[in-house]
Amino acid sequence: MNIQEIRSQFPILSEKIHGKPLVYFDNGATTQKPSSVIQRINDYYAKENANIHRGVHTLSQEATSAYENARTTIQQYLGAKESHEILFTKGTTDSINLVAFSFGELLTAEDEIIISAMEHHSNIVPWQMLCERKGCKLRIIPMNENGELALDQFETILSAKTKLVAVTHISNALGTVNDVKHIIDKAHKVGAKVLIDGAQSIQHIQVNVQELDCDFYAFSGHKLFGPTGIGVLYGKEEILNSMPPYQGGGDMIKEVTLEKTTYNELPHKFEAGTPNIAGGIGLGAAFEFLNSLDMEAVLQHEQELLDYATEALSKIEGIQFYGRAKNKTSVISFLIEGTHPYDVGTLLDKMGIAVRTGHHCTQPIMDQFCIPGTIRASFAFYNTKEEIDIFIKALERIIPMLKD
């Protein structure tokens, strides 16, 4: 993999911050966009803009087919059986809320939902809201001190009452890769459905939804080199068909009279109103970009970055790592004794280095470790060892300023 060649496809990577070359280590929050994605969105507005699914004129048909082609590109990349199993949403949060509402309508007070102790707030709060609405019970798979799920305990809380298990594929705060295949197989044995929060996955590892056999898979475009405001909910056709619609409006209907409405087929049933057309098309371009990468090489490069950075950071006195799972992606969460993450983050920024500080929308994880937050460096394949060297040098300069 030629990193310099790949970097040249991301215009923002040659920007300067406070006069210093940008070192972007906040890929867990959002990733940067390649020129092909930026250009595709630009072209759409410059040459193809029209509303979709509702016009006989040429532009409307072109825009419709560009949008639907994007759906097919995504379907093929994820190995879904049907393109109408790919629903466009606003992002992971929106996808999870859709399931919590619509699938949630099928639940009763007897039912239980299982999540884990390492979920992002967006895979916690919608279920808490559902439990309040329906009276069902939320149960939690605990996490050990390395940031790995206690799967033996999962089996003890799993029962015939479990209707849905919603877990993250990869933890945004700790980088842990969960054995979701195992979770899915166990859950299916008791008849429960499984939603996988894939917000942190597709940018790092190859995902095939049929091989996983998950019932729902949720992710955001902006974290995998696509635009903001667009994401996907993959759902198995049969389950999606059994669920009532989420929102009502245009596009999701077959026939409307003032007395009664019949609903459209998948995927339109769950896509009310004019969608984020440019976003969908841009996301299709992001998947084409992913198609152009060798994901094995990506994984290997990111693993090298992770090992290199972990080793260099280990030499810093008083460093404490959070998340030491055996199987983890290129995320390093840490604290340095005697310094506050806010101070470290502020000074790194002044040296052109972007990291995330705080609780990363995973307060329950921070509570378990009894810390207010961490400093998180999260790498993408366009990062380099040279950038890690700059990062380490910057830390060596900053830490003495903050101690004493």
Next chain:
Amino acid sequence: MSIKAKEQEIIDEFAIYDDWMDKYEYIIELGKDLPLIQDDLKTEDRLIKGCQSRVWLNAETEDNKMNFTADSDAIITKGIIALLIRVVNDETPADVAKSDFAFIKEIGLQEHLSPTRSNGLVSMVKEMKLNALKAVK
């Protein structure tokens, strides 16, 4: 010295730094001079929880002069609090209530007073002014 004069003094002090790191070294130094809130006053009602850093603030008025003490768990936040307090301590509640802390922008630190930063400072400034308003005779 009036609030305006103190603000000008700070602007002059910062004018000599053109490197960010030097500027922050100085802010960190200033944090060490912050009039610290007494430990027994660090109660829940004096705590301002930002998502990034936490701030404690206590306000007292004597002879129609405001006196703030504070603390934070982050030392850059602490340095900025020290600047804010230096400007308003020993001033009348009426003057403090009017003050807009515009000098922070002038010395290039306005990002720390942005609500999106969630470091507790925005709420602290609000709190300072509320306390001043309450004390206006």
